[in-house]
Amino acid sequence: MKIYLPPELKEKDLINLFIDGQKLKTKSFSPLFLVKEKGKWQIKRQLLLKKKFLRTMKKAYFSPFILVYSTKSESAQKITYEQALKESYLWYRYGNGQCEILPDTLVNKELIKKYNLIIFGDESYNYLAEKLNLKKIKDKFLKGFKNDFAYRFIYFNPFNKDKFLLCSSGTNLAMLKIANYFSLLSSAVGLPDYLIFSSEVKEKGLGGVWEMGFYHN
Incomplete structure:
Protein backbone atom coordinates (compact mmCIF):
# COMPACT_ATOMS: atom_id res chain seq x y z
CA MET A 1 0.00 0.00 0.00
CA LYS A 2 1.50 3.34 -1.08
CA ILE A 3 0.74 6.43 1.02
CA TYR A 4 1.57 10.08 0.38
CA LEU A 5 1.68 12.07 3.62
CA PRO A 6 0.20 15.60 3.80
CA PRO A 7 2.71 18.41 3.09
CA GLU A 8 2.26 19.99 6.54
CA LEU A 9 4.13 17.05 8.06
CA LYS A 10 7.77 18.04 8.12
CA GLU A 11 10.45 15.63 6.96
CA LYS A 12 11.59 13.29 9.76
CA ASP A 13 8.79 14.28 12.16
CA LEU A 14 7.80 11.32 14.34
CA ILE A 15 4.29 10.10 13.48
CA ASN A 16 1.98 7.29 14.59
CA LEU A 17 -0.09 5.28 12.12
CA PHE A 18 -3.00 3.02 13.04
CA ILE A 19 -4.13 0.25 10.69
CA ASP A 20 -6.26 -2.81 11.51
CA GLY A 21 -5.84 -2.04 15.21
CA GLN A 22 -2.05 -2.06 14.92
CA LYS A 23 0.07 0.97 15.87
CA LEU A 24 3.12 1.84 13.78
CA LYS A 25 5.72 4.50 14.57
CA THR A 26 7.92 6.09 11.95
CA LYS A 27 9.68 9.27 10.95
CA SER A 28 7.79 11.25 8.38
CA PHE A 29 8.74 10.66 4.76
CA SER A 30 6.65 10.52 1.61
CA PRO A 31 5.75 8.31 -0.05
CA LEU A 32 5.87 5.43 2.39
CA PHE A 33 4.79 1.85 1.82
CA LEU A 34 2.74 -0.30 4.17
CA VAL A 35 3.48 -3.99 3.68
CA LYS A 36 1.64 -6.86 5.36
CA GLU A 37 3.93 -9.78 6.16
CA LYS A 38 2.82 -12.80 8.18
CA GLY A 39 -0.28 -10.96 9.37
CA LYS A 40 1.60 -7.87 10.61
CA TRP A 41 1.90 -4.47 8.94
CA GLN A 42 5.36 -2.99 8.42
CA ILE A 43 6.57 0.34 7.09
CA LYS A 44 9.08 0.42 4.26
CA ARG A 45 10.64 3.43 2.60
CA GLN A 46 11.15 1.69 -0.72
CA LEU A 47 9.31 -1.20 -2.26
CA LEU A 48 11.60 -3.72 -3.92
CA LEU A 49 9.90 -6.00 -6.41
CA LYS A 50 11.13 -9.44 -7.36
CA LYS A 51 11.91 -10.04 -11.02
CA LYS A 52 9.35 -12.79 -11.40
CA PHE A 53 6.26 -10.99 -10.24
CA LEU A 54 2.78 -12.44 -10.63
CA ARG A 55 0.62 -9.34 -10.11
CA THR A 56 -2.67 -10.79 -11.38
Missing part, protein backbone atom coordinates in the same frame (compact mmCIF):
# COMPACT_ATOMS: atom_id res chain seq x y z
CA MET A 57 -4.50 -14.10 -11.49
CA LYS A 58 -5.31 -13.48 -15.14
CA LYS A 59 -1.79 -14.50 -16.15
CA ALA A 60 -2.91 -18.13 -15.93
CA TYR A 61 -5.11 -17.49 -18.98
CA PHE A 62 -2.50 -15.69 -21.10
CA SER A 63 -1.01 -18.93 -22.48
CA PRO A 64 -2.45 -22.44 -23.08
CA PHE A 65 -4.15 -23.93 -20.02
CA ILE A 66 -6.24 -26.89 -18.92
CA LEU A 67 -9.12 -26.99 -16.43
CA VAL A 68 -8.76 -29.64 -13.71
CA TYR A 69 -11.66 -30.77 -11.53
CA SER A 70 -11.53 -32.81 -8.31
CA THR A 71 -12.41 -36.48 -7.90
CA LYS A 72 -11.58 -37.32 -4.27
CA SER A 73 -15.30 -37.40 -3.44
CA GLU A 74 -18.53 -37.49 -5.45
CA SER A 75 -19.78 -34.25 -3.91
CA ALA A 76 -16.54 -32.37 -4.67
CA GLN A 77 -16.46 -33.85 -8.16
CA LYS A 78 -19.98 -32.60 -8.92
CA ILE A 79 -19.19 -29.08 -7.69
CA THR A 80 -15.82 -28.70 -9.38
CA TYR A 81 -16.88 -30.31 -12.67
CA GLU A 82 -19.72 -27.80 -12.94
CA GLN A 83 -17.25 -25.00 -12.17
CA ALA A 84 -14.91 -26.23 -14.89
CA LEU A 85 -17.78 -26.44 -17.39
CA LYS A 86 -18.83 -22.88 -16.60
CA GLU A 87 -15.25 -21.67 -16.96
CA SER A 88 -14.88 -23.36 -20.35
CA TYR A 89 -18.13 -21.77 -21.52
CA LEU A 90 -16.98 -18.31 -20.40
CA TRP A 91 -13.64 -18.84 -22.13
CA TYR A 92 -15.48 -19.79 -25.34
CA ARG A 93 -17.83 -16.82 -25.05
CA TYR A 94 -15.39 -14.09 -24.05
CA GLY A 95 -12.01 -15.50 -25.07
CA ASN A 96 -13.26 -17.01 -28.33
CA GLY A 97 -11.27 -20.14 -27.56
CA GLN A 98 -11.51 -23.75 -26.48
CA CYS A 99 -9.87 -25.49 -23.54
CA GLU A 100 -9.67 -29.04 -22.24
CA ILE A 101 -11.37 -30.23 -19.05
CA LEU A 102 -9.66 -33.12 -17.25
CA PRO A 103 -10.11 -34.97 -13.94
CA ASP A 104 -7.20 -34.63 -11.53
CA THR A 105 -6.25 -38.29 -12.02
CA LEU A 106 -5.50 -37.84 -15.74
CA VAL A 107 -3.09 -34.91 -15.50
CA ASN A 108 0.37 -36.41 -16.01
CA LYS A 109 3.85 -34.88 -15.77
CA GLU A 110 3.89 -34.00 -19.46
CA LEU A 111 0.68 -31.97 -19.15
CA ILE A 112 1.86 -30.36 -15.91
CA LYS A 113 5.02 -29.07 -17.60
CA LYS A 114 3.28 -28.00 -20.81
CA TYR A 115 0.19 -26.09 -19.62
CA ASN A 116 -0.98 -23.58 -17.08
CA LEU A 117 -3.21 -25.42 -14.60
CA ILE A 118 -6.59 -24.04 -13.53
CA ILE A 119 -7.37 -26.26 -10.54
CA PHE A 120 -10.78 -26.46 -8.88
CA GLY A 121 -10.37 -27.73 -5.32
CA ASP A 122 -7.34 -27.95 -3.04
CA GLU A 123 -5.54 -31.02 -1.68
CA SER A 124 -8.60 -31.96 0.41
CA TYR A 125 -10.57 -32.61 -2.78
CA ASN A 126 -8.07 -32.76 -5.63
CA TYR A 127 -5.34 -35.35 -6.26
CA LEU A 128 -3.35 -33.01 -8.50
CA ALA A 129 -3.35 -30.28 -5.84
CA GLU A 130 -2.00 -32.85 -3.40
CA LYS A 131 0.67 -33.93 -5.89
CA LEU A 132 1.78 -30.33 -6.44
CA ASN A 133 1.92 -29.74 -2.66
CA LEU A 134 -0.33 -26.69 -2.86
CA LYS A 135 -0.75 -26.73 0.92
CA LYS A 136 2.82 -25.49 1.31
CA ILE A 137 2.10 -22.65 -1.13
CA LYS A 138 -1.24 -21.55 0.29
CA ASP A 139 0.01 -21.60 3.89
CA LYS A 140 2.06 -18.53 2.94
CA PHE A 141 -1.09 -16.40 3.06
CA LEU A 142 -3.85 -18.50 4.69
CA LYS A 143 -2.27 -19.06 8.11
CA GLY A 144 -4.06 -17.20 10.86
CA PHE A 145 -7.50 -17.21 9.26
CA LYS A 146 -10.27 -18.94 11.20
CA ASN A 147 -13.89 -19.84 10.48
CA ASP A 148 -14.96 -20.94 7.02
CA PHE A 149 -13.82 -19.14 3.89
CA ALA A 150 -13.15 -19.54 0.18
CA TYR A 151 -10.03 -18.46 -1.67
CA ARG A 152 -8.26 -18.22 -5.03
CA PHE A 153 -4.57 -17.80 -5.72
CA ILE A 154 -2.06 -17.93 -8.53
CA TYR A 155 1.47 -19.26 -8.20
CA PHE A 156 4.33 -20.54 -10.31
CA ASN A 157 4.08 -24.15 -11.40
CA PRO A 158 6.67 -26.00 -9.25
CA PHE A 159 7.51 -28.29 -12.19
CA ASN A 160 7.87 -25.49 -14.75
CA LYS A 161 8.57 -21.94 -13.56
CA ASP A 162 7.44 -20.54 -16.92
CA LYS A 163 3.92 -21.85 -16.30
CA PHE A 164 1.32 -20.97 -13.69
CA LEU A 165 -1.24 -22.69 -11.53
CA LEU A 166 -4.46 -21.06 -10.41
CA CYS A 167 -6.35 -22.75 -7.59
CA SER A 168 -9.82 -22.01 -6.21
CA SER A 169 -11.12 -23.83 -3.14
CA GLY A 170 -12.70 -23.51 0.29
CA THR A 171 -12.57 -24.85 3.82
CA ASN A 172 -15.71 -26.95 3.25
CA LEU A 173 -18.02 -27.90 0.39
CA ALA A 174 -20.20 -24.81 0.82
CA MET A 175 -17.12 -22.59 0.50
CA LEU A 176 -15.79 -24.68 -2.39
CA LYS A 177 -19.05 -24.01 -4.22
CA ILE A 178 -18.46 -20.22 -4.18
CA ALA A 179 -14.67 -20.35 -4.65
CA ASN A 180 -14.81 -18.98 -8.21
CA TYR A 181 -17.46 -16.39 -7.37
CA PHE A 182 -15.23 -13.65 -8.79
CA SER A 183 -14.79 -14.49 -12.46
CA LEU A 184 -11.52 -13.59 -14.15
CA LEU A 185 -12.80 -13.81 -17.71
CA SER A 186 -13.69 -10.19 -18.25
CA SER A 187 -11.65 -7.24 -19.44
CA ALA A 188 -12.64 -5.24 -16.35
CA VAL A 189 -11.34 -7.77 -13.80
CA GLY A 190 -7.88 -7.46 -12.29
CA LEU A 191 -7.65 -9.66 -9.20
CA PRO A 192 -4.22 -9.79 -7.48
CA ASP A 193 -2.10 -12.80 -6.46
CA TYR A 194 -4.55 -14.11 -3.86
CA LEU A 195 -8.09 -13.51 -2.60
CA ILE A 196 -9.76 -14.71 0.63
CA PHE A 197 -13.48 -14.19 1.22
CA SER A 198 -16.57 -15.44 3.06
CA SER A 199 -20.10 -16.29 1.95
CA GLU A 200 -21.00 -12.64 2.56
CA VAL A 201 -19.80 -11.86 -0.97
CA LYS A 202 -23.20 -13.11 -2.18
CA GLU A 203 -24.85 -10.16 -0.42
CA LYS A 204 -22.06 -7.59 -0.07
CA GLY A 205 -19.83 -8.23 -3.07
CA LEU A 206 -16.33 -6.98 -2.23
CA GLY A 207 -17.61 -6.28 1.30
CA GLY A 208 -17.33 -10.01 1.92
CA VAL A 209 -13.64 -10.10 1.03
CA TRP A 210 -11.39 -10.63 4.05
CA GLU A 211 -8.07 -10.05 2.34
CA MET A 212 -6.55 -9.73 -1.11
CA GLY A 213 -3.04 -8.82 -2.11
CA PHE A 214 0.34 -9.62 -3.60
CA TYR A 215 2.88 -12.00 -2.14
CA HIS A 216 5.88 -9.66 -2.23
CA ASN A 217 4.38 -6.37 -1.05
Whole structure:
Protein backbone atom coordinates (compact mmCIF):
# COMPACT_ATOMS: atom_id res chain seq x y z
CA MET A 1 0.00 0.00 0.00
CA LYS A 2 1.50 3.34 -1.08
CA ILE A 3 0.74 6.43 1.02
CA TYR A 4 1.57 10.08 0.38
CA LEU A 5 1.68 12.07 3.62
CA PRO A 6 0.20 15.60 3.80
CA PRO A 7 2.71 18.41 3.09
CA GLU A 8 2.26 19.99 6.54
CA LEU A 9 4.13 17.05 8.06
CA LYS A 10 7.77 18.04 8.12
CA GLU A 11 10.45 15.63 6.96
CA LYS A 12 11.59 13.29 9.76
CA ASP A 13 8.79 14.28 12.16
CA LEU A 14 7.80 11.32 14.34
CA ILE A 15 4.29 10.10 13.48
CA ASN A 16 1.98 7.29 14.59
CA LEU A 17 -0.09 5.28 12.12
CA PHE A 18 -3.00 3.02 13.04
CA ILE A 19 -4.13 0.25 10.69
CA ASP A 20 -6.26 -2.81 11.51
CA GLY A 21 -5.84 -2.04 15.21
CA GLN A 22 -2.05 -2.06 14.92
CA LYS A 23 0.07 0.97 15.87
CA LEU A 24 3.12 1.84 13.78
CA LYS A 25 5.72 4.50 14.57
CA THR A 26 7.92 6.09 11.95
CA LYS A 27 9.68 9.27 10.95
CA SER A 28 7.79 11.25 8.38
CA PHE A 29 8.74 10.66 4.76
CA SER A 30 6.65 10.52 1.61
CA PRO A 31 5.75 8.31 -0.05
CA LEU A 32 5.87 5.43 2.39
CA PHE A 33 4.79 1.85 1.82
CA LEU A 34 2.74 -0.30 4.17
CA VAL A 35 3.48 -3.99 3.68
CA LYS A 36 1.64 -6.86 5.36
CA GLU A 37 3.93 -9.78 6.16
CA LYS A 38 2.82 -12.80 8.18
CA GLY A 39 -0.28 -10.96 9.37
CA LYS A 40 1.60 -7.87 10.61
CA TRP A 41 1.90 -4.47 8.94
CA GLN A 42 5.36 -2.99 8.42
CA ILE A 43 6.57 0.34 7.09
CA LYS A 44 9.08 0.42 4.26
CA ARG A 45 10.64 3.43 2.60
CA GLN A 46 11.15 1.69 -0.72
CA LEU A 47 9.31 -1.20 -2.26
CA LEU A 48 11.60 -3.72 -3.92
CA LEU A 49 9.90 -6.00 -6.41
CA LYS A 50 11.13 -9.44 -7.36
CA LYS A 51 11.91 -10.04 -11.02
CA LYS A 52 9.35 -12.79 -11.40
CA PHE A 53 6.26 -10.99 -10.24
CA LEU A 54 2.78 -12.44 -10.63
CA ARG A 55 0.62 -9.34 -10.11
CA THR A 56 -2.67 -10.79 -11.38
CA MET A 57 -4.50 -14.10 -11.49
CA LYS A 58 -5.31 -13.48 -15.14
CA LYS A 59 -1.79 -14.50 -16.15
CA ALA A 60 -2.91 -18.13 -15.93
CA TYR A 61 -5.11 -17.49 -18.98
CA PHE A 62 -2.50 -15.69 -21.10
CA SER A 63 -1.01 -18.93 -22.48
CA PRO A 64 -2.45 -22.44 -23.08
CA PHE A 65 -4.15 -23.93 -20.02
CA ILE A 66 -6.24 -26.89 -18.92
CA LEU A 67 -9.12 -26.99 -16.43
CA VAL A 68 -8.76 -29.64 -13.71
CA TYR A 69 -11.66 -30.77 -11.53
CA SER A 70 -11.53 -32.81 -8.31
CA THR A 71 -12.41 -36.48 -7.90
CA LYS A 72 -11.58 -37.32 -4.27
CA SER A 73 -15.30 -37.40 -3.44
CA GLU A 74 -18.53 -37.49 -5.45
CA SER A 75 -19.78 -34.25 -3.91
CA ALA A 76 -16.54 -32.37 -4.67
CA GLN A 77 -16.46 -33.85 -8.16
CA LYS A 78 -19.98 -32.60 -8.92
CA ILE A 79 -19.19 -29.08 -7.69
CA THR A 80 -15.82 -28.70 -9.38
CA TYR A 81 -16.88 -30.31 -12.67
CA GLU A 82 -19.72 -27.80 -12.94
CA GLN A 83 -17.25 -25.00 -12.17
CA ALA A 84 -14.91 -26.23 -14.89
CA LEU A 85 -17.78 -26.44 -17.39
CA LYS A 86 -18.83 -22.88 -16.60
CA GLU A 87 -15.25 -21.67 -16.96
CA SER A 88 -14.88 -23.36 -20.35
CA TYR A 89 -18.13 -21.77 -21.52
CA LEU A 90 -16.98 -18.31 -20.40
CA TRP A 91 -13.64 -18.84 -22.13
CA TYR A 92 -15.48 -19.79 -25.34
CA ARG A 93 -17.83 -16.82 -25.05
CA TYR A 94 -15.39 -14.09 -24.05
CA GLY A 95 -12.01 -15.50 -25.07
CA ASN A 96 -13.26 -17.01 -28.33
CA GLY A 97 -11.27 -20.14 -27.56
CA GLN A 98 -11.51 -23.75 -26.48
CA CYS A 99 -9.87 -25.49 -23.54
CA GLU A 100 -9.67 -29.04 -22.24
CA ILE A 101 -11.37 -30.23 -19.05
CA LEU A 102 -9.66 -33.12 -17.25
CA PRO A 103 -10.11 -34.97 -13.94
CA ASP A 104 -7.20 -34.63 -11.53
CA THR A 105 -6.25 -38.29 -12.02
CA LEU A 106 -5.50 -37.84 -15.74
CA VAL A 107 -3.09 -34.91 -15.50
CA ASN A 108 0.37 -36.41 -16.01
CA LYS A 109 3.85 -34.88 -15.77
CA GLU A 110 3.89 -34.00 -19.46
CA LEU A 111 0.68 -31.97 -19.15
CA ILE A 112 1.86 -30.36 -15.91
CA LYS A 113 5.02 -29.07 -17.60
CA LYS A 114 3.28 -28.00 -20.81
CA TYR A 115 0.19 -26.09 -19.62
CA ASN A 116 -0.98 -23.58 -17.08
CA LEU A 117 -3.21 -25.42 -14.60
CA ILE A 118 -6.59 -24.04 -13.53
CA ILE A 119 -7.37 -26.26 -10.54
CA PHE A 120 -10.78 -26.46 -8.88
CA GLY A 121 -10.37 -27.73 -5.32
CA ASP A 122 -7.34 -27.95 -3.04
CA GLU A 123 -5.54 -31.02 -1.68
CA SER A 124 -8.60 -31.96 0.41
CA TYR A 125 -10.57 -32.61 -2.78
CA ASN A 126 -8.07 -32.76 -5.63
CA TYR A 127 -5.34 -35.35 -6.26
CA LEU A 128 -3.35 -33.01 -8.50
CA ALA A 129 -3.35 -30.28 -5.84
CA GLU A 130 -2.00 -32.85 -3.40
CA LYS A 131 0.67 -33.93 -5.89
CA LEU A 132 1.78 -30.33 -6.44
CA ASN A 133 1.92 -29.74 -2.66
CA LEU A 134 -0.33 -26.69 -2.86
CA LYS A 135 -0.75 -26.73 0.92
CA LYS A 136 2.82 -25.49 1.31
CA ILE A 137 2.10 -22.65 -1.13
CA LYS A 138 -1.24 -21.55 0.29
CA ASP A 139 0.01 -21.60 3.89
CA LYS A 140 2.06 -18.53 2.94
CA PHE A 141 -1.09 -16.40 3.06
CA LEU A 142 -3.85 -18.50 4.69
CA LYS A 143 -2.27 -19.06 8.11
CA GLY A 144 -4.06 -17.20 10.86
CA PHE A 145 -7.50 -17.21 9.26
CA LYS A 146 -10.27 -18.94 11.20
CA ASN A 147 -13.89 -19.84 10.48
CA ASP A 148 -14.96 -20.94 7.02
CA PHE A 149 -13.82 -19.14 3.89
CA ALA A 150 -13.15 -19.54 0.18
CA TYR A 151 -10.03 -18.46 -1.67
CA ARG A 152 -8.26 -18.22 -5.03
CA PHE A 153 -4.57 -17.80 -5.72
CA ILE A 154 -2.06 -17.93 -8.53
CA TYR A 155 1.47 -19.26 -8.20
CA PHE A 156 4.33 -20.54 -10.31
CA ASN A 157 4.08 -24.15 -11.40
CA PRO A 158 6.67 -26.00 -9.25
CA PHE A 159 7.51 -28.29 -12.19
CA ASN A 160 7.87 -25.49 -14.75
CA LYS A 161 8.57 -21.94 -13.56
CA ASP A 162 7.44 -20.54 -16.92
CA LYS A 163 3.92 -21.85 -16.30
CA PHE A 164 1.32 -20.97 -13.69
CA LEU A 165 -1.24 -22.69 -11.53
CA LEU A 166 -4.46 -21.06 -10.41
CA CYS A 167 -6.35 -22.75 -7.59
CA SER A 168 -9.82 -22.01 -6.21
CA SER A 169 -11.12 -23.83 -3.14
CA GLY A 170 -12.70 -23.51 0.29
CA THR A 171 -12.57 -24.85 3.82
CA ASN A 172 -15.71 -26.95 3.25
CA LEU A 173 -18.02 -27.90 0.39
CA ALA A 174 -20.20 -24.81 0.82
CA MET A 175 -17.12 -22.59 0.50
CA LEU A 176 -15.79 -24.68 -2.39
CA LYS A 177 -19.05 -24.01 -4.22
CA ILE A 178 -18.46 -20.22 -4.18
CA ALA A 179 -14.67 -20.35 -4.65
CA ASN A 180 -14.81 -18.98 -8.21
CA TYR A 181 -17.46 -16.39 -7.37
CA PHE A 182 -15.23 -13.65 -8.79
CA SER A 183 -14.79 -14.49 -12.46
CA LEU A 184 -11.52 -13.59 -14.15
CA LEU A 185 -12.80 -13.81 -17.71
CA SER A 186 -13.69 -10.19 -18.25
CA SER A 187 -11.65 -7.24 -19.44
CA ALA A 188 -12.64 -5.24 -16.35
CA VAL A 189 -11.34 -7.77 -13.80
CA GLY A 190 -7.88 -7.46 -12.29
CA LEU A 191 -7.65 -9.66 -9.20
CA PRO A 192 -4.22 -9.79 -7.48
CA ASP A 193 -2.10 -12.80 -6.46
CA TYR A 194 -4.55 -14.11 -3.86
CA LEU A 195 -8.09 -13.51 -2.60
CA ILE A 196 -9.76 -14.71 0.63
CA PHE A 197 -13.48 -14.19 1.22
CA SER A 198 -16.57 -15.44 3.06
CA SER A 199 -20.10 -16.29 1.95
CA GLU A 200 -21.00 -12.64 2.56
CA VAL A 201 -19.80 -11.86 -0.97
CA LYS A 202 -23.20 -13.11 -2.18
CA GLU A 203 -24.85 -10.16 -0.42
CA LYS A 204 -22.06 -7.59 -0.07
CA GLY A 205 -19.83 -8.23 -3.07
CA LEU A 206 -16.33 -6.98 -2.23
CA GLY A 207 -17.61 -6.28 1.30
CA GLY A 208 -17.33 -10.01 1.92
CA VAL A 209 -13.64 -10.10 1.03
CA TRP A 210 -11.39 -10.63 4.05
CA GLU A 211 -8.07 -10.05 2.34
CA MET A 212 -6.55 -9.73 -1.11
CA GLY A 213 -3.04 -8.82 -2.11
CA PHE A 214 0.34 -9.62 -3.60
CA TYR A 215 2.88 -12.00 -2.14
CA HIS A 216 5.88 -9.66 -2.23
CA ASN A 217 4.38 -6.37 -1.05
